[in-house]
Amino acid sequence: MSAPAKLPRWAELGLLPLINLGVALVVAGVIIKILGESPLAAFKLMATGALGTQEGIGYTLYYATNFIFTGLAVAVAYHAGLFNIGAEGQAYIGGLGTGLVCLYLGAWPFWVVLPLAVLAGAIFGAMWAFIPAWLQARRGSHIVITTIMFNFIAAALMTYLLVNVLIKPGQQSPETREFSANAVMPAAHELLAKMGITVVATPLNLAFGLALVAAVGVWIFIWRTRWGFALRVAGANSAAAVYAGISPPRIIVGAMLISGALAGGLGLNELMGSQHRILMDFPSGAGFVGIAVALMGRNHPVGIVVAAVLFGALYQGGSQLSFDMPKINRDMVVVIQGLVILLCGAMENVFRAPLTALFARVRSGKGIE
Amino acid sequence: MSKEPAAPPSTPPDAPPALELRGIDKRFGAVHANRAITFAVAAGSIHGLIGENGAGKSTLMNIVYGFHRADAGKIRVQGRAVEIGSPQQAIAAGIGMVHQHFMLVENFTVLENVVLGVEGGALLAGALAAARAELGRLARDYGLEVPLDAVVSELSVGLQQRVEILKALYRGAEVLILDEPTAVLTPHEADQLFVMLRRLRAQGKAVILVTHKLREIMAVTDRVTVMKQGAVVAEVATRETSPRGLAEHMVGRAVLLQVEKRPAQPGAELLSVKALEVRDRLGVARLKSVSFNLRAGEIVGIAGVAGNGQSELLEVLAGTRAASRGEISFGGRDLVREQLDPRARRALGLAHVPEDRLRMGVVAGFSAADNAILGYHDAARFNRGGLRDEAAIRAACAAKMAEFDVRPPQPELRLAAFSGGNQQKLVLAREIDADPQVLLIGQPTRGVDIGAIEFIHKRLIALRDAGKALLLVSVELDEILALADRILVMNGGEIIGELARADATEEKIGLMMAGVRAEASP
Numbered sequence: 001m002s003a004p005a006k007l008p009r010w011a012e013l014g015l016l017p018l019i020n021l022g023v024a025l026v027v028a029g030v031i032i033k034i035l036g037e038s039p040l041a042a043f044k045l046m047a048t049g050a051l052g053t054q055e056g057i058g059y060t061l062y063y064a065t066n067f068i069f070t071g072l073a074v075a076v077a078y079h080a081g082l083f084n085i086g087a088e089g090q091a092y093i094g095g096l097g098t099g100l101v102c103l104y105l106g107a108w109p110f111w112v113v114l115p116l117a118v119l120a121g122a123i124f125g126a127m128w129a130f131i132p133a134w135l136q137a138r139r140g141s142h143i144v145i146t147t148i149m150f151n152f153i154a155a156a157l158m159t160y161l162l163v164n165v166l167i168k169p170g171q172q173s174p175e176t177r178e179f180s181a182n183a184v185m186p187a188a189h190e191l192l193a194k195m196g197i198t199v200v201a202t203p204l205n206l207a208f209g210l211a212l213v214a215a216v217g218v219w220i221f222i223w224r225t226r227w228g229f230a231l232r233v234a235g236a237n238s239a240a241a242v243y244a245g246i247s248p249p250r251i252i253v254g255a256m257l258i259s260g261a262l263a264g265g266l267g268l269n270e271l272m273g274s275q276h277r278i279l280m281d282f283p284s285g286a287g288f289v290g291i292a293v294a295l296m297g298r299n300h301p302v303g304i305v306v307a308a309v310l311f312g313a314l315y316q317g318g319s320q321l322s323f324d325m326p327k328i329n330r331d332m333v334v335v336i337q338g339l340v341i342l343l344c345g346a347m348e349n350v351f352r353a354p355l356t357a358l359f360a361r362v363r364s365g366k367g368i369e
Numbered sequence: 370m371s372k373e374p375a376a377p378p379s380t381p382p383d384a385p386p387a388l389e390l391r392g393i394d395k396r397f398g399a400v401h402a403n404r405a406i407t408f409a410v411a412a413g414s415i416h417g418l419i420g421e422n423g424a425g426k427s428t429l430m431n432i433v434y435g436f437h438r439a440d441a442g443k444i445r446v447q448g449r450a451v452e453i454g455s456p457q458q459a460i461a462a463g464i465g466m467v468h469q470h471f472m473l474v475e476n477f478t479v480l481e482n483v484v485l486g487v488e489g490g491a492l493l494a495g496a497l498a499a500a501r502a503e504l505g506r507l508a509r510d511y512g513l514e515v516p517l518d519a520v521v522s523e524l525s526v527g528l529q530q531r532v533e534i535l536k537a538l539y540r541g542a543e544v545l546i547l548d549e550p551t552a553v554l555t556p557h558e559a560d561q562l563f564v565m566l567r568r569l570r571a572q573g574k575a576v577i578l579v580t581h582k583l584r585e586i587m588a589v590t591d592r593v594t595v596m597k598q599g600a601v602v603a604e605v606a607t608r609e610t611s612p613r614g615l616a617e618h619m620v621g622r623a624v625l626l627q628v629e630k631r632p633a634q635p636g637a638e639l640l641s642v643k644a645l646e647v648r649d650r651l652g653v654a655r656l657k658s659v660s661f662n663l664r665a666g667e668i669v670g671i672a673g674v675a676g677n678g679q680s681e682l683l684e685v686l687a688g689t690r691a692a693s694r695g696e697i698s699f700g701g702r703d704l705v706r707e708q709l710d711p712r713a714r715r716a717l718g719l720a721h722v723p724e725d726r727l728r729m730g731v732v733a734g735f736s737a738a739d740n741a742i743l744g745y746h747d748a749a750r751f752n753r754g755g756l757r758d759e760a761a762i763r764a765a766c767a768a769k770m771a772e773f774d775v776r777p778p779q780p781e782l783r784l785a786a787f788s789g790g791n792q793q794k795l796v797l798a799r800e801i802d803a804d805p806q807v808l809l810i811g812q813p814t815r816g817v818d819i820g821a822i823e824f825i826h827k828r829l830i831a832l833r834d835a836g837k838a839l840l841l842v843s844v845e846l847d848e849i850l851a852l853a854d855r856i857l858v859m860n861g862g863e864i865i866g867e868l869a870r871a872d873a874t875e876e877k878i879g880l881m882m883a884g885v886r887a888e889a890s891p
C-alpha cells in the first residue's frame with residue numbers, strides 16, 4: 001500500500017552494510033589518530049593480521065564459528081518476531097551440556113561422543129531459552145527482559161558449579177579437568193594433514209564445518225519447510241497467524257528452543273575445539289556479537305556467515321593490533337570492535353533513509369530525461 | 370507566474386484549481402502505475418476518482434501526499450508549483466490525506482493525537498489549550514464533533530476517521546484526499562461522512578474521494594475522473610452521467626450490477642449452532658444464545674447494524690475467538706467442546722474469509738504465493754518429503770491469479786506491492802478455491818471493483834449450486850439481498866428474526882435491524 005520507497009536488493013544487502021562498516025572504520029581511524037598512531041598502518045596491520053597469513057585466517061574462522069552459532073540463534077528468534085538477547089547465557093549453559101558429555105563420556109569413541117556432545121549442547125541451550133520463552137508465551141513477560149536476566153543467572157550458576165562442583169580437585173582456578181583425547185574436536189590442521197595439506201596449527205576445528213551445516217539447516221528450515229513458514233507468519237503478523245491456525249505461543253516456545261539449541265553450539269568450538277575443558281566465561285561476549293552479526297547479515301544464513309567472518313577478522317586483527325602497536329592496548333581494540341557493532345548492528349538503519357532518498361532522486365532524475 | 374495553463378472546465382476562469390497534476394508518471398518495475406496523468410480539482414468541489422483494482426488511484430494519491438515520488442510530472446497547489454517529496458511537504462503545501470488504515474496513536478486522547486507533531490514548543494499544556502479552542506471552531510464550522518478527551522482506541526471506526534479529518538484540517542489542509550474512506554464504515558457512518566464532506570465543500574475546500582461505490586459517487590461528487598490501467602480515460606460532470614455509464618467507462622464493457630441466480634435447493638444440514646454465547650474480555654455478552662443452521666446449497670445472509678455481534682459470530686465459527694457456551698456441530702464434531710483450532714476446522718472443510726482481510730487474512734511482507742497458501746500450508750498438496758513444494762505453491766497461486774484476475778499475475782511479488790483490491794481478491798481466491806463444505810464470508814466485496822464484484826458473486830452462487838453452504842455477513846444490504854436465500858437479522862448479539870428471501874424487503878429488514886422483532890408469520 002503506502003509503503004515508502006525501497007532500496008534495490010543489491011544496495012540493501014551489499015552497499016548499506018559496506019557504508020556502515022566504512023563509517024565505523026572512519027570513526028575508529030579518528031580515535032587511532034588521536035592516540036598517535038597512523039590509522040592506515042593500523043588498518044593494514046589488522047587486515048594482514050586477520051587475513052594475510054595462514055595463522056590469521058585460522059584464528060579468524062575460529063572466532064567466526066562462535067559468531068555463526070550465536071548469529072543463527074538470534075536470527076531464528078528474530079524471524080518469529082522475538083529479540084533474543086540471551087544467546088550469551090544459552091551458549092554458556094549449552095557449553096555446560098557439551099562439557100559434561102566430554103568429561104563423563106569421554107572414554108567412548110569420538111564418533112559416539114560427538115553426536116552426544118552436539119545433542120547435549122543443543123538441549124542445554126534450548127532448556128535455558130525455554131523458561132523465558134514459556135514466560136513470554138503464557139505470562140506475557142517480555143522476552144528481552146527475561147533473556148537478559150537469564151544471562152546473569154547463567155553466569156552465576158556457572159560460577160557456582162565451577163567453583164564448588166566441577167572444579168578439578170586440588171586446583172585454584174575454577175576450571176574442570178581436561179577432556180580426554182576422544183572428546184576433543186579434530187583441529188583443521190590435523191584434518192588437512194590427513195589429506196596431505198600442511199598448514200599452520202590454529203584453534204580452527206571441525207566445529208566450523210558444523211556451524212556451516214547449521215547455517216544450511218537454518219536456511220532450509222526457515223524458507224523451505226512449513227514449520228519455518230508458520231514461524232515467519234507468527235513473527236510477521238500474529239493476527240494472521242491465529243487466523244491461519246498457527247498458535248503464536250507455541251511458535252514462541254518452538255522458536256526459542258531452536259534459538260537456544262543453536263547458541264548451544266558454541267561449546268563445540270570453544271570447549272571441545274579449543275579449550276578442552278569447561279572454564280569461566282568461555283562465551284566471552286559472542287552471544288552479544290551474535291546480535292550484531294544477525295543484524296548485519298539481515299537474518300539470512302548467508303549474510304550471517306559473511307558477517308561472522310567479518311567480525312572474526314575484526315577480533316583476530318584487533319588482537320594483532322594490540323600486540324604490534326603499543327599505544328593501542330587491548331581495551332582500545334574492544335572500543336573499536338564496539339564501534340563496528342554499534343554502527344553495523346544497533347545503528348544499521350541510520351544511513352538507510354538518506355541512501356533511499358538518494359536512490360529515489362537518481363531514479364526520478366532518469367525518468368525526466 | 371508568467372503564463373497559466375488553460376484552466377480545466379470545472380474551474381471558474383479567474384481562480385486556479387486547488388490542486389492540479391500535470392503529466393504525472395510512475396512505474397514500479399515493469400508495472401506502469403500512472404501514465405502521464407493530468408488532473409485538476411477546483412476549490413469548493415468534491416471530485417470522485419474511480420477505476421478498476423490496480424488502476425493506479427492509490428498510487429496517484431500517494432504521490433500527491435508525498436509517499437511516492439513521481440518519475441515525471443508537476444504538481445501545482447492553488448496555481449503554485451510545489452515540490453512534494455514527503456508527507457511533511459504535502460502538509461505544508463496544504464494537502465491532507467485520510468488513510469484507510471488510520472495512523473492514530475491508539476492510547477492517546479483525540480486532542481493529543483491532533484496535536485501530535487505540531488506541538489510547537491517544549492511544553493504540552495499551551496499547545497493543548499490552543500488546540501482545544503481551534504478544534505472547537507473546526508467542529509462548529511464543519512460539524513465534526515468528536516469527544517476531545519476520549520482515548521482513540523475507545524472510539525468507533527467512524528469517529529476515528531473523523532479524528533483523521535480533524536488532524537488534516539488542523540494542519541491547514543485545503544485539499545483533502547480520502548482513499549476508500551467508506552470501505553470500513555457502516556452505511557450510516559458513511560452518510561455522516563458525506564454530510565461533513567459537503568460542509569467542507571461549502572467552506573471552499575477541495576475534496577478527492579476514491580471509492581468503488583458508484584452510489585457514493587452519484588450522491589456526493591461534482592465531477593468524476595475514471596482511471597484505467599494507469600491512465601485517465603474519462604472525466605465527466607457527475608450530473609451528466611449514470612452508474613451504468615461510469616461502470617462501462619471503468620471496465621470497458623457492460624457490467625451486471627445484479628447477478629442472476631436460480632432458487633436455492635437446500636439439502637442436508639451441514640452446520641448447526643445451538644445456544645452459542647460469546648463473552649468479551651470484560652465479561653460482556655457479545656453473542657446471546659444464538660441458534661441457527663446452514664444447509665447444503667444455500668446462502669444465509671446475516672444482516673444487522675455493524676457491531677451487533679456479526680463479527681463475533683464469524684470469528685467464533687472460524688475458531689479465532691472462543692465461545693463461552695453453546696454448541697457448533699460440523700462434520701460430526703462439536704467444535705466448541707473439542708476446542709478445535711482454525712486449522713483443524715479448515716481441515717474439516719470450514720473456510721473463512723475474514724472481514725478485515727488486510728489485517729488478519731494476509732501477511733503484507735510475504736509473496737503472493739505464500740499468502741495464497743496461508744492456512745493451507747500444511748496441506749499435502751503443498752509439501753513433499755518434509756519440504757515445501759515450491760513449484761506446486763507457485764503454480765497454485767498462478768492459477769488463482771488467472772482465475773480471479775489478480776493483477777499483476779506475479780506469484781513472487783510482495784503482497785504489499787499489489788493494489789488493495791487485488792490483495793482482497795487473492796484472499797477470496799484462496800478460500801473459495803479450497804472448495805470448502807461451509808464458507809464463512811465477511812464483507813465479500815469490500816474494496817473490490819464492480820467488475821470483480823460481479824465475478825465474486827457468480828463464484829459464490831456457483832459454490833452454492835455445487836451443494837455447499839455459505840454464511841454471508843455484509844454491511845451492504847444490497848449485497849445480502851442479491852446473494853442470500855435466507856436472511857437472519859442480528860441485533861444486540863441475538864438473532865431477532867429470520868426471513869426467506871422472497872419475503873424480505875429493505876423495510877422489513879430495516880425494522881428488524883433496529884430491534885423490532887418479527888411477528889410470528891403464519
Ligand SMILES: Nc1ncnc2c1ncn2[C@@H]1O[C@H](COP(=O)(O)OP(=O)(O)OP(=O)(O)O)[C@@H](O)[C@H]1O
Nearest residue numbers: 397402422423424425426427428786787788789790
Ligand atoms: N509499492 C509498490 N511496488 C510495486 N508495485 C506497486 C506498488 N504499489 C502499487 N503497485 C502497483 O501499481 C498498480 C496500481 O496500484 P494502486 O494501488 O495505485 O491501485 P488502485 O487503483 O488504488 O487499486 P485498488 O482499487 O485495488 O485499491 C498495481 O498494479 C500495483 O500492483
Ligand SMILES: [Mg+2]
Nearest residue numbers: 426427788789
Ligand atoms: Mg487503492
